[in-house]
Amino acid sequence: MKYIDEYRDERLVHSLAAQIARRATRPWNLMEICGGQTHTIMRYGLDELLPAGIRLVHGPGCPVCVTPLETVDKAIEIASRPGLIFVSYGDMLRVPGSRLDLFRVKAAGGDVRIVYSPMEAVKLARAHPDRPVVFFGIGFETTAPANAMAVWEARRQGLENFSMLISHVLVPPAIRLLLGSPRNVVQGFIAPGHVCTVMGYRDYVALCRDFYVPMVVGGFEPADLLEAVRMLVAQLEDGRAEVENQYVRSVSYEGNLPAQRIMESVFEVCDRKWRGIGVIPRSGLRLRPEYAAHNAEQVFAVGEISAEEPAECISAEVLQGLKRPTDCPAFGRACTPENPMGAPMVSAEGACAAYYHYRRHSVAEAGVC
């Protein structure tokens, strides 16, 4: 398939790995931000192709994983109401809240539906004018434009029964937090290609300047990721710290301006809690006041629901790249995808689930599990 197969070419991938091995003279810790990139790395075993000193640290870029427990609880509370249609992307349904998950709400009679686009939720709201329709709007800058468009469209059509429970998060403030931490071990970043497709990479230039850390905007196929690693290693070995764009077939400096405009018109920046990390200032998006009628948190008065997230949970350290999933004594034993203890074991993009699904055998051989 065009635009896919050439980036999964075995010879190209091995040639990139060999170039990295030739260039690297010392160990480097690199972080891929996005869960989609973590997924590719684990699915293809790319880390096994790298020289021993080049360590890939998995970042907090799994939108399912960082959605706070209390937001999941709010979703469950809303979805449990009789007559209501609760609409979500598929992988949010299995995320455990404090007591339930959305699959169990569905099994208990809740009308919970999986869609592929928020516009389908708008269609449902039009088709069922007598029933409240709530869309669970989560994700990074990648899903934000489509969610913004859905709210904008619902208002344009006067669909008073449509609302959105929003927990949008933004990548650059999270990178800033990681880089500012005294425990930070990351020396170079693979910036998230899909987020940058929407937002451009202006913000990453500022991060690079403030912290003098190399950043390469990377794609999601095996050759993309190894090329991004090669570019980062070259910068680090040269003592440079610049923003480079590996994913040129999708990302421009300015990004997708119409998408940014619709986000800007519907959302505003706010402080946001990240599961496992805590509140990061100005790291989220919420609806602007003029869209209050479509804000599910207000419509259903669930703003007060809160849930205590334990500070000791290792998922916090996994999400910040301080620990590997296999460092957790519960990994693969008490904590599995069927019975996830923490969010990174739930989503296919979560670091723990990626290790569990794709790498259990090597972990077992190494005697960890």
Place this chain on the structure above:
Amino acid sequence: MLTLTCPVPLAAGDRVLLGHGSGGKLSADLIRDVILPAFHNPVLARLDDQAIVNINGLRLAFTTDTFVVKPLFFPGGDIGSLAVHGTINDLAMGGAQPLFLSAAFIIEEGFAMEELRRVVESLQRAAADAGVQVVTGDTKVVEKGSGDGMFINTSGLGLVANGMVLSAGQARPGDRVLLSGPIGDHGIAILARREGLEFEGALESDSAPLHTLVAAMLATGAAIRCLRDPTRGGVSSTLNEFAVQAQVGIEIDERAIPVHEAVKGACELLGLDPLYVANEGKLVAIVAPADAGRVLAAMRQHPLGQEAQMIGTVTAAHPRLVTMRTLVGPTRIVDLLAGDQLPRIC
């Protein structure tokens, strides 16, 4: 000492979830914990696609399957033809010659008579084309809202030759894994139709009766250990079942697994892995190494096996685990999913 105070895991046992019907780990748990303890007997315990019972020296294959597909009509078939093919295939995977079917219809009040006729005609045509007869049946009508249009159950009876034993437990290290053609067609065709997704290229269910393909494979006289049609849960679930039942490891090669371009594209877009997508006209065979080439050649001679491939090997290493050499070289696990495969957010 690290204290783990993550969210408490949710007990899986309080209610039946949709995931219990996915063909993944939850389905396996349901069968192990609820069904098997109640009906424990040696025939059932083999957990093959069909039961093979001996009546006065006559070996009969017996199976049943219920069809709840939505939409009822889809590119490449409908619930009627599917109900015939699915049950014939479960018989065929035991090496049986399918002979008789039952058909039971659970119909929701208000269902269009015209559609019912179409389904019945399709079922009849599929049975006639496959050379089996529907010899008994049942109809039930449930109140509006108590069923989803229509469900069909079919049971099947077939005849198994003496000496013919195909069972997952027979796989042994060194055996080869054969796949009869491109995977994921049925699941993606259904998904695309149900969700109104349009993709370039034709997406059509592969629904087909496999008994003549099986007959051609068996006619080679090769040492075929076991056969299974990778329906719900896809090829990954079938291979995992083999690995567990035979206590062996299985290693497959991603480069050898055929997937149609349209299916590949749809899976890329939706974040799905074709290894977990349902098929209704494919089979996976475990064959002794010396005979694998011969069986593969016979499969490719048959219209339903033209694109057959050797996709892997049974191994003594990592028993109960399926691994895959990825496109770019390293090896990863091909796991059994807990429930249904969920589309990823981004």
